[in-house]
Amino acid sequence: MDLLAQYVMNGVMLGLMYALVAIGFTLFFGVLNVIQFAHGDVLTAGAFAGLASYAVVVQAGVASPLPQLVTVALAATLSMAVLGAVLGRVLVLPLKAAPALNVLLATLMGGTALRESIRLFYPGGSQPQRFPTLLPTSSWSLGRFALRLDNLLMLAAGAVLVVALSLVLQRTRLGLAIRAVAQDEETARTMGIDFRRVVLLTFAIGSALAAFAGVMNGLYYAEVNFGSGLLLGVIGFSAAVLGGLGSFSGALLGGFLFAALQTVGAVALPFASAYKDVFAFGAVILLMTWKPTGLIGEQLSERV
Amino acid sequence: MRFAPARVRPALAAAAIAAPSVLALYAFLSAESGTRVSLVLAGSVLAVLAGWRSGLLARLVRTADERALVVALALAALGLIRAFHDDPFVLLLLSRALLVLVACLGLHVQLADAGVPNFAGAAFFGVGGYTAAVLGRGTLPHPAVLLASGAVAAAVGSLLLLPLLRTRGHYAALITIAFGLLFRTFFEVNESLGGPQGLKLGGFRVLGFDFNDDRQLLGVDYSGFAFYCLAALALTLLAVAFVRRLERSWLGVALDAVRLDETAAACFGISIGKWKIAAFTLGNALIGVAGGLSAMMVGFIAPNNFTFQESLVLVSILLLGGLGNLAGLAVASLIVVGLPEKLQTIQEYRYLLFSVLVVLVLVLRPAGLIRRAVRRPFGSVLP
Numbered sequence: 001m002d003l004l005a006q007y008v009m010n011g012v013m014l015g016l017m018y019a020l021v022a023i024g025f026t027l028f029f030g031v032l033n034v035i036q037f038a039h040g041d042v043l044t045a046g047a048f049a050g051l052a053s054y055a056v057v058v059q060a061g062v063a064s065p066l067p068q069l070v071t072v073a074l075a076a077t078l079s080m081a082v083l084g085a086v087l088g089r090v091l092v093l094p095l096k097a098a099p100a101l102n103v104l105l106a107t108l109m110g111g112t113a114l115r116e117s118i119r120l121f122y123p124g125g126s127q128p129q130r131f132p133t134l135l136p137t138s139s140w141s142l143g144r145f146a147l148r149l150d151n152l153l154m155l156a157a158g159a160v161l162v163v164a165l166s167l168v169l170q171r172t173r174l175g176l177a178i179r180a181v182a183q184d185e186e187t188a189r190t191m192g193i194d195f196r197r198v199v200l201l202t203f204a205i206g207s208a209l210a211a212f213a214g215v216m217n218g219l220y221y222a223e224v225n226f227g228s229g230l231l232l233g234v235i236g237f238s239a240a241v242l243g244g245l246g247s248f249s250g251a252l253l254g255g256f257l258f259a260a261l262q263t264v265g266a267v268a269l270p271f272a273s274a275y276k277d278v279f280a281f282g283a284v285i286l287l288m289t290w291k292p293t294g295l296i297g298e299q300l301s302e303r304v
Numbered sequence: 305m306r307f308a309p310a311r312v313r314p315a316l317a318a319a320a321i322a323a324p325s326v327l328a329l330y331a332f333l334s335a336e337s338g339t340r341v342s343l344v345l346a347g348s349v350l351a352v353l354a355g356w357r358s359g360l361l362a363r364l365v366r367t368a369d370e371r372a373l374v375v376a377l378a379l380a381a382l383g384l385i386r387a388f389h390d391d392p393f394v395l396l397l398l399s400r401a402l403l404v405l406v407a408c409l410g411l412h413v414q415l416a417d418a419g420v421p422n423f424a425g426a427a428f429f430g431v432g433g434y435t436a437a438v439l440g441r442g443t444l445p446h447p448a449v450l451l452a453s454g455a456v457a458a459a460v461g462s463l464l465l466l467p468l469l470r471t472r473g474h475y476a477a478l479i480t481i482a483f484g485l486l487f488r489t490f491f492e493v494n495e496s497l498g499g500p501q502g503l504k505l506g507g508f509r510v511l512g513f514d515f516n517d518d519r520q521l522l523g524v525d526y527s528g529f530a531f532y533c534l535a536a537l538a539l540t541l542l543a544v545a546f547v548r549r550l551e552r553s554w555l556g557v558a559l560d561a562v563r564l565d566e567t568a569a570a571c572f573g574i575s576i577g578k579w580k581i582a583a584f585t586l587g588n589a590l591i592g593v594a595g596g597l598s599a600m601m602v603g604f605i606a607p608n609n610f611t612f613q614e615s616l617v618l619v620s621i622l623l624l625g626g627l628g629n630l631a632g633l634a635v636a637s638l639i640v641v642g643l644p645e646k647l648q649t650i651q652e653y654r655y656l657l658f659s660v661l662v663v664l665v666l667v668l669r670p671a672g673l674i675r676r677a678v679r680r681p682f683g684s685v686l687p
Contacts, residue, residue: 035474035478090667091663091667094667095666095667095670098666098670100473100474101419101421101473102666102670104421104473104474104477105619105623105662105666106662106663106666106667108423108616109616109620109659109660109662109663109666110659110663112613112616112655112656112659113656113659113660113663116653116655116656116659117656120652120653120656230485230612231485234478234481234482234485237478238478238482241475241478274493275489275490275493277485277486277489278486278489278490278493281482281483281485281486281489282486284478284479284482285464285467285479285482285483285486286467288467288470288471288475288478288479288482289466289467289470289471289479292470292471292475
C-alpha cells in the first residue's frame with residue numbers, strides 16, 4: 001500500500017512533466033503544423049538557465065529560499081520564452097514552405113547545437129550538475145509513505161500553470177488568435193490576425209512551459225544533465241502524439257497516460273529498473289505503431 | 305576540351321576532376337600543422353568556388369564519364385595508400401572515412417532514394433560491430449562474418465518495419481530516434497555484451513592473412529592499416545556500384561516515385577510498403593557491413609561510439625554532401641571524419657560545428673547545398 005502510494009506520487013509528478021512538454025509540442029503543431037524537435041533541449045537549457053541564475057543570486061548574497069526560487073523560475077521561463085521565439089523565428093518560420101524533413105532536420109540540429117553548447121560552455125556542463133533544494137523539505141508520514149511538501153507544491157504550481165494556460169487559450173484575445181491560426185492560417189490572416197506575432201508568441205509560451213518542466217525536473221531529481229532533455233523531449237512528443245497532436249487536453253491526457261504506463265512497467269518488472277529508459281523508448285515505438293495518429297485521432301484523408 | 309576527340313572527352317574530363325581532388329586530398333592528409341590544414345582547406349574551397357563561378361566545373365561534371373571518374377578515384381586512392389604506406393594514422397583516417405561513406409551510402413538509399421528517414425544510423429553501425437565481435441571469435445570465415453553483420457543489422461531493422469510503415473514523416477523520424485536511444489541504453493545496461501566497457505575484437509583475417517600485421521610487399525613496408533584501407537576501398541567500390549545500379553534501374557525509378565509522391569506512386573500501382581521495406585533493409589545491411597569491418601579494424605567496440613550524436617553526424621554528412629549526390633557524399637565523409645582528426649582543436653567542438661553547419665545550409669539553401677540531379681528518361685542523369 002505504501003509502496004503503491006509512492007509509485008502513484010512518482011507517476012503523477014512524471015505525468016505533469018511529460019504533459020507540460022507535450023503541451024508545447026501540441027501548441028507548435030497547432031499553429032504551424034511542424035514538430036519542433038529542439039523542444040527537449042530547450043527544457044534542458046531552461047534548467048541550466050535557472051541554475052545559472054541561482055549561482056548569480058547566491059553571489060549577490062540572497063540567502064532565503066523564496067526569492068531564490070522566484071528568481072530561478074522567472075529566469076528559466078523568461079529566458080526560454082525568448083529563446084523559443086528566436087528558434088521559431090530563425091529555424092522554423094523561414095522553412096515554412098520547405099519540405100517537412102527540412103524543419104525536422106533544422107530543429108533536430110538546432111537542438112544538438114543547444115545541447116552541445118551547454119556541454120561545452122556551461123562550467124562543468126559535461127558532468128551532471130547538482131540542482132539546489134529550493135522548496136521546503138518537510139513531509140508528513142502516512143504509514144511508511146512520506147508525503148513530501150515540495151512535491152505537493154510542484155504539483156500545485158504545475159496545475160495552476162496548466163489551468164492558466166487553458167484559460168488564456170479559451171478566454172483571451174491572444175488565445176482566440178492562436179486557435180484561429182491553428183484552425184486556418186489564411187482565414188486568420190484575412191481577419192487581421194498578425195500571423196507571425198501569434199506564432200512567435202506561441203513558441204514563447206510553449207518554451208516557457210518546457211523551461212518550467214526543466215526546473216521541476218531539476219528540483220525533483222536534485223540534478224540536471226545536459227542530455228536529460230533528450231529523453232523528456234522524445235517522451236513528450238510521443239505523449240502529444242498519443243493524445244492527438246494539436247489537442248490541448250489530448251496532450252495532458254497523453255502525458256499522464258505515458259507516466260502511468262511507465263509506472264506500471266516499473267511495478268510489473270521490478271528486476272528491470274536498469275532498463276527503465278529502454279522500456280520508455282520501447283513504449284514510445286509500440287504506442288506510435290499502435291496509434292500512429294493518436295487516441296483521439298486526426299483527420300486521415302488526404303487531398304491530392 | 306574542344307580539341308580532344310569526342311570519344312575520349314568524358315575520360316579526360318573525369319581525369320580533370322579526379323587529379324586536382326586527389327592532389328588536394330594528398331595535401332590535406334600530409335599537412336602536419338593546423339595552419340597547413342586550414343590553408344589546404346581554404347585553397348580547395350576557393351578553387352571549387354572559382355571553378356563553379358566560371359562554369360568550368362559544371363561543364364566538366366556534365367562531360368565526365370561516371371565510370372571513368374570512379375576508376376580514376378579508385379586508382380588515386382591506391383596511390384594514396386602507397387604514398388602513406390607506413391603512416392598508420394593517415395591510413396586509419398582514410399579507412400574510417402571510407403567506411404563512414406559506405407554507411408552513408410546505406411542511409412542514402414533510405415533517405416535520398418526512398419525518403420525513409422533513419423536517425424539511428426550509428427545504432428545499426430553498432431549492431432554490425434557487435435555481430436562481428438561475437439561471431440568473429442568463432443570459426444566462421446571473416447568475410448562471412450561481415451555478411452552476417454549486414455544480415456543482423458537488416459534483421460534488427462526489420463523490427464522497425466511495422467512502426468515505420470504505419471507512420472510517416474515526423475512520426476517515422478521519432479521512431480528511429482527512439483530506437484537509436486534505446487539501442488545505446490540497452491547495450492549500456494546489458495552486461496552480457498560487455499556493458500559500458502564494450503568488447504574487444506581480433507583483427508580481420510582472410511585465408512590466414514591477418515590484416516593487423518605489418519608486412520613487406522615489393523620492397524615497401526606496409527602498415528597493417530593499409531590492408532584495412534584496401535578492404536574499405538573495395539567495400540566502397542562495391543557499395544557505390546550497387547547503389548548506382550539500383551538508382552539507374554527501374555527499381556530506382558520506383559523508389560523516386562515513392563519518395564516524391566506516395567499517393568501518385570500508389571495510383572500507378574507501386575506498392576509503397578514494399579519499396580520502403582526494400583530500401584530500409586538494404587540500407588541497414590550496408591550500414592551493418594561497414595560497422596562490422598570498422599569494429600574489426602579498430603579492435604574494440606563500446607556503446608559510447610554509437611550515440612545519438614553519431615547518428616546525427618551521419619545524417620549531417622548526407623545533407624552537407626547534398627542529398628542525392630554521391631560525389632558530394634564522398635567529399636563530406638572525408639571532411640567530417642578527417643577534419644576533427646587533423647585539426648585537434650575542433651575535435652571537442654565537432655558536434656556543435658556540424659550541427660550549426662547543417663542548420664545554416666538548411667536555412668540559407670533550402671534546396672540543398674548542391675542541387676539534386678534530375679533523372680533523364682533515357683541515358684544518364686543531368687547535372
